[in-house]
Amino acid sequence: MKVHLRNPNRTVEIEGPISVVALLRRLELNRESVLVIRDGALVPGDQKLPDDAEIEIRPVISGGAT
């Protein structure tokens, strides 16, 4: 499947089916720090993603230090 990542913007291919939690582990991403989005909707951690899915992994950490 195509997985779109940010900071920097890039796309990687990951073989499916794979659960969201396993995908994040494979990419060494912290579940607290990202959302997984498919077709504009949130995908929960236990859901299996098929090989033909196209996924956005969106970081949620932001902010300046004031």
Next chain:
Amino acid sequence: MKCRVCREPAIIDIRRHNANFCAEHFVRLVHDQTRKAIDGFSMLEPGERVLVAVSGGKDSLALWDILTELGYEADGFYVGLGIGGYSDRSGDRVRDFARERDRKLIEVDLRSDHDFDIPTAAHVTRRVPCSACGLSKRHLFDRAALEGGYDAIATGHNLDDEAAVLFGNTLRWQTEFLARQLPVLPARPGFPRKIKPLVRLGEREMAAYCVVRGIDYIVEECPMAVGNKHIGYKEALNDIEDASPGSKHAFYFGFLERAVERFADALPSRSDDGGDIALCTRCGTPTTSEICSFCRLVDRTAGAEPVQLTRKGRPIDA
């Protein structure tokens, strides 16, 4: 995964609550947690007018949406910071949000209204951009709220923001900052009340709320903030949270319940009647010196050769 409330398929898991939620009940959770913060910390009374400091990011646009949904008269206030294309895109998000929901938006643009921008201020003062940015926004928010007769200013600081700031303040035992780190700062002469209604909600929940509610926010990080200490603290805390869900909540709310009062004597004495505070000779803001820090920043920076930025908003010669 099923929704804790209705047993329909869930769209999000929140590990510190040990619960999953469908879209409808997730939105309700966010509203309930915001209401609980507002009531629990006496942030707003029914019918009060509130000015929401909006940046175009997820937290502030979500906050504006939530306060409106909860029935408050909430207007938006946006400062154009002049950070190249990043500021252009964030301003567009804010204006689109206001127009689509028919909300009132007040805008100030640093370059047009005060003849400087944040990258140039950072270059001239040789300090981190977040310093000039925070100083400018605080000053302009205060002024806009007082001029507009608002009862309070609301900012989108969430649990992750507060936990990260607490972490940084604790690492260096910044006792005066610790004493001030409260979800509500009461009004005092020249300064409106400041409230943080999202302190019970995590950063991931705010991004999820925007996705569920169809709020188009700016996802890219501010190019001036990339790699700063604050973001590093958040990542460190998320590693702890991942191993032990609920740690960030326990850290911040434990501080509020059991520790913050112990730092009260670190605050400088301040007369609440304003008698021993001078007014800035330029703008009339209460200040401890003749000219307030914002007007000093304008003095140093206005008219300086603007720093050139890339399309993403990074200084070209950095």
